[in-house]
Amino acid sequence: MRGGRRAAATLAWVAAFSVAFAFVEASVVIYLRALYYPEGFAFPLKVIPAGYLRVEIAREAATIVMLAALGVIAGWRPWEKFGFFLFAFGLWDIAFYAWLLGTIGWPVSLFDWDVLFLIPLPWIAPVIAPLAISLLMTVCGALAVLRSAGERHFHPGALSWALGLVGTSLILYSFVADTGAGLRGTVPAPYQYGLLVAGLIAFIAAFAVACRPPRAVPGGADGSRTFAPD
DSSP states (O other), X not given: OHHHHHHHHHHHHHHHHHHHHHHHHHHXXXXXXXXXXXXXXXXXXXOOOHHHHHHHHHHHHHXXXXXXXXXXXXXXXXXXXXXXXXXXXXXXXXXXXXXHHXXXXXXXXXXXXXXXXXXXXXXXXXXXXXXXXXXXXXXXXXXXHHHHHTTOOOOOOHHHHHHHHHHHHHHHHHHHSOHHXXXXXXXXXXXXXXXXXXXXXXXXXXXXXXXXXXXXXXXXXXXXXXXXXX
């Protein structure tokens, strides 16, 4: 119980950081769009000078480092650290779009296209895609933290990692497959929502398997039991 209260309090502070950091991120995007898209952001993408593009890529990498470092600092156990990172990343991304909506009125629709990331290639998708992923990350991250702190089972085994890899591959491909819109300045092709849904299902299955208690295996003649990992 004591560990659960500590974890809940830490989640609250991580949430405060994530929401505040999201405003910093949104501010940068607002300035960039004012410079390169004064008439309003839309595809096809405009060319950004190579020097500024390198700075933007480095800024994105630094953002991931900051969120990962937050998870490492906030958590005590390894899976707590991972859970805090998922929670921080997911909430940060959701708050980022909320700040954009509150300050410049964008996105107008959940189906507006956006550039999500630039490493190693531009990731593009309708806003509903990163929001769905971030919502899942926020919920699963918080549950992972609370389960780990409360001594409840949370241990991703080989099956969880395999499902997570499948989900990541499907969703990442849905983001980078349209290289014409991402790299050559064309209008995006229809988004592959089937890949998004399949990836989300794989993530949910991976988390559910990680929360499953280990199977009891009959022991020796003394009646003792051992537990087999998933």
